[in-house]
Amino acid sequence: xxxxxxxxxxxxxxxxxxxxxxxxxxxxxxxxxxxxxxxxxxxxxxxxxxxxxxxxxxxxxxxxxxxxxxxxxxxxxxxxxxxxxxxxxxxxxxxxxxxxxxxxxxxxxxxxxxxxxxxxxxxxxxxxxxxxxxxxxxxxxxxxxxxxxxxxxxxxxxxxxxxxxxxxxxxxxxxxxxxxxxxxxxxxxxxxxxxxxxxxxxxxxxxxxxxxxxxxxxxxxxxxxxxxxxxxxxxxxxxxxxxxxxxxxxxxxxxxxxxxxxxxxxxxxxxxxxxxxxxxxxxxxxxxxxxxxxxxxxxxxxxxxxxxxxxxxxxxxxxxxxxxxxxxxxxxxxxxxxxxx
Numbered sequence: 001x002x003x004x005x006x007x008x009x010x011x012x013x014x015x016x017x018x019x020x021x022x023x024x025x026x027x028x029x030x031x032x033x034x035x036x037x038x039x040x041x042x043x044x045x046x047x048x049x050x051x052x053x054x055x056x057x058x059x060x061x062x063x064x065x066x067x068x069x070x071x072x073x074x075x076x077x078x079x080x081x082x083x084x085x086x087x088x089x090x091x092x093x094x095x096x097x098x099x100x101x102x103x104x105x106x107x108x109x110x111x112x113x114x115x116x117x118x119x120x121x122x123x124x125x126x127x128x129x130x131x132x133x134x135x136x137x138x139x140x141x142x143x144x145x146x147x148x149x150x151x152x153x154x155x156x157x158x159x160x161x162x163x164x165x166x167x168x169x170x171x172x173x174x175x176x177x178x179x180x181x182x183x184x185x186x187x188x189x190x191x192x193x194x195x196x197x198x199x200x201x202x203x204x205x206x207x208x209x210x211x212x213x214x215x216x217x218x219x220x221x222x223x224x225x226x227x228x229x230x231x232x233x234x235x236x237x238x239x240x241x242x243x244x245x246x247x248x249x250x251x252x253x254x255x256x257x258x259x260x261x262x263x264x265x266x267x268x269x270x271x272x273x274x275x276x277x278x279x280x281x282x283x284x285x286x287x288x289x290x291x292x293x294x295x296x297x298x299x300x301x302x303x304x305x306x307x308x309x310x311x312x313x314x315x316x317x318x319x320x321x322x323x324x325x326x327x328x329x330x331x332x333x334x335x336x337x338x339x340x341x
Contacts, residue, residue: 001026002327005265009327014335017312019143019171019294019323022195028257032197035253047226049249052256056190059259060202063194063267064169064186065179072203072243073252077170077189078103079216080203081137082110083243084166084185087212088135091115095133097123099317101143103189104168108137127153131161140178141171144316146278146294146323148172155182164209175274175293175325177267184209190251193293193325195258199251205240212243220246270326277324277333284337294323299340309339 002009007025015023024032038044053073061068074080085107088094094108098120108118121129123142127150130136136157138149149167157163159182166185172178174193180186186204190196205211214221214236221244222228223237236242274293281295282288299305302320306313311332314321322336 002329004327005270007261011327012312014309014311014332016306016322016324016328016332016336017314018192018325019146019321020192020314022174022192022325023327024195024197024254024258025261027261028195028254031257032250032254035250039250044249049247049252052249052252053247055256055260056196056200056252057202059256059263060173060188060190060194061204062263063173063178063259064188064204066181066186066204069239069241070204070206072205072240073247074187074201074203074243074245075199075248075251076103076201077101077168077187078107079245080187080201080243081166081168082107083203083212083215084137084187085111085116086215087210088114088116092117092135093133094118095126095129095136095138096120097126097138097142097149099142099144100139101168101170103170104137104139104166123147123149126150127157130154130157130163130165133163135164135166135184137166137168139168139171141169141176141292141294143171143294144321145296145319146171146290146292146321148290148292151180158182158184171294174262174270175267176271180204182206185212190255190259194255194262195325196255197248197251197253199248200255203240203243205243214242216245217242218244218246220244265326273326274324274328277328277330278322280330281322281324281333281336284333285340293325294321296321297340302340305339306336309335311336311339 190200191198279289297320
């Protein structure tokens with residue numbers, strides 16, 4: 001067991017794979033386990049989960065720096081990004097980062113039959129090229145190597161040229177302090193740095209952004225879900241909640257538990273801890289500091305060496321990827337360094 005930021009984690013030594021799957025606090029595990037037990041005993045009613053949905057919604061809003069009434073709930077990053085992609089006008093021009101995660105890229109590429117074009121450029125060129133496009137869709141932190149997008153350049157492009165901006169914060173929210181109230185859309189999945197179960201995701205919609213078509217319109221997206229279970233006419237909520245899907249209940253239980261706690265933390269301190277460990281690891285390998293919690297390692301056989309040393313990592317783009325969250329320690333850095341040197 002490890003204690004970090006006043007929470008307890010049953011995380012194994014050498015676990016450097018949060019960028020794939022985050023480890024929840026033991027309190028989250030307890031709450032989800034109890035929810036599973038109630039499910040197995042028939043003790044729950046559908047309305048019992050509304051408070052969890054509301055808590056997770058508010059926590060996600062806090063973590064990205066927007067009001068909670070901008071947030072719609074979803075189940076995966078690609079699902080909420082897909083709402084935006086499917087709502088773009090025919091012929092829209094979309095700019096993306098080369099080798100970004102496909103949950104950001106594929107929803108737009110799938111719209112090619114409507115004349116929507118998707119152009120890839122290096123992440124470092126995104127800001128300077130943004131004015132040429134109708135929309136920039138990019139991960140705030142790159143899954144493959146941890147590089148961080150130029151937020152200021154994108155905000156400026158939106159202000160001066162009217163370029164719409166969609167940010168996927170799946171690899172950022174939870175360790176990086178964010179203020180994204182300026183972005184048109186902010187998508188994020190919960191099962192990595194937010195330490196929530198898979199099946200939880202959110203989409204923030206700026207009030208000045210084109211409102212996505214609610215392609216998954218359902219009873220839970222109504223102003224009063226419990227009044228909208230049968231029959232026409234269509235009666236959806238006015239705000240972002242009109243994009244809600246019917247919630248994945250157990251995922252929302254876990255999301256509420258982890259994210260309510262996370263939202264109370266000083267994210268600047270969390271970022272300093274996570275990126276500090278990552279940059280310390282980089283320094284030991286002769287790599288420059290990057291200020292990111294994700295590190296891509298190019299040394300030969302890095303995945304095999306790390307795995308043999310009991311380090312949980314990932315293979316991405318032919319390289320080893322390690323990632324440091326708030327429950328990691330200097331001992332994890334030392335174990336990984338010893339494996340590679």
